[in-house]
Amino acid sequence: MCDQTFLVNVFGSCDKCFKQRALRPVFKKSQQLSYCSPCAEIMATDGLHENETLASLKSEAESLKGKLEEERAKLHDVELHQVAERVEALGQFVMKTRRTLKGHGNKVLCMDWCKDKRRIVSSSQDGKVIVWDSFTTNKEHAVTMPCTWVMACAYAPSGCAIACGGLDNKCSVYPLTFDKNENMAAKKKSVAMHTNYLSACSFTNSDMQILTASGDGTCALWDVESGQLLQSFHGHGADVLCLDLAPSETGNTFVSGGCDKKAMVWDMRSGQCVQAFETHESDINSVRYYPSGDAFASGSDDATCRLYDLRADREVAIYSKESIIFGASSVDFSLSGRLLFAGYNDYTINVWDVLKGSRVSILFGHENRVSTLRVSPDGTAFCSGSWDHTLRAQPQALLLEVALPGLEPSDRPGPSAPVNLRGRARTTCKTTCSGIKMGPVSQKLPKPAFQSTLFK
Helix, strand or coil: CHHHCCCCCEEEECCCCCCEEEEEEEEECCEEEEEEHHHHHHHHHCCCCCCCCHHHHHHHHHHHHHHHHHHHHHCCCCCHHHHHHHCCCCCCEEECCCCCCCCCCCCEEEEEECCCCCEEEEEECCCEEEEEECCCCCEEEEEECCCCCCCEEEECCCCCEEEEECCCCEEEEEECCCCCCCCHHHHCEEEEECCCCEEEEEECCCCCEEEEEECCCEEEEEECCCCCEEEEEECCCCCEEEEEECCCCCCCEEEEEECCCCEEEEECCCCCEEEEECCCCCCEEEEEECCCCCEEEEEECCCCEEEEECCCCEEEEEECCCCCCCCEEEEEECCCCCEEEEEECCCCEEEEECCCCCEEEEECCCCCCEEEEEECCCCCCEEEEECCHHHHCCCCCEEEEEECCCCCHHHCCCCCCCCCCCCCCCCCEEEECCEEEEECEEECCCCCCCHHHHCC
16 A cells, blocks of 8 residues: 555665665575665576576566466356355345544554454554553553554454554564553563564464564564564565464464565465465555465455455455445455455445355445454454544544444354353444444344344
């Protein structure tokens, strides 16, 4: 997303010619070096055979890509929406705002849910990171970062720490305690260091490792305790804007997207790209795994969301309409995977039927672009963060929004699965420029649906 893309020039001594020039990172046998542009071009031609040129190699690579696409097309025998024709259509549903968490003084850029399904961490252009109780709307913790544009934040799986970063090029981890008067900044641990801004971060399945993505075109896996780089991932040709970890306790893969229009699947053990998809026509702002881990969705500035099946190794669905001309900034699936929520730069959230490819609902309320959106771990709510410059004139500025999507039976607690919904079933969360709104869902579902007792 161009609004979050920044160019940083580093000047210093070139590791090859030792002259003081503008430097660029170059990786040679997994070792990062700083070369000036002339030396980098010379290195790129090292090892070429006779009569070989960079242009001829690029032409050969494009030819091989074309042959791969032809082989993929041979297996493309049916469309997803054709297979789903016999699937029953979804009923209409309405989502309303219930809570507003006020506190940020500028644009909300990122947010994440805690595993307890109650707490939320959000980061903003005002340089603050806030931990919220989404039930009571109270602020439990607040951290002021040394820079503005805190683009990334994440909750640790244990709920005992948060990570964040942005234009400081670092990923910092803050432990959380019950003592709200404790100085969190004093316990800050700088874990990751990139050569450009931090665009995304996510803990793995433990608090001990964290994945980061950066504007330097790389992703990296770090050890939280020592700050050591465990693995680096090189392959993107431009800024990496987003990443998502595979939803498995033993998952060793993650997907990333960036300004090079590519979505790439990586093996964390080897550091290699195992699959790549290049069908978008503009920057990829968001990627999210399907709940089963067999597919993932992406949202792009080309105003489309797309679904990729990892087993079929191809794109299987495009979610778009001619009336949608603004980019998609964030995507996430419902717990069952039947619905895809997508936030757009036209201030709306579109809800798509994943199987049929049709739009089933549009959610309004934000006064500026929707920058981030996440479904809660138990699927009973979702939270979206937004930019809203009009907040400077009105009290409702940055609005985080949580709503309760009553979707597939697997998404909702039913009579056979009693759940203590005291407060939870009626709380959800929404974001514009100064807070977080929460609201219940009024559903129009066929009888005998249990929502008559659930939402009373």
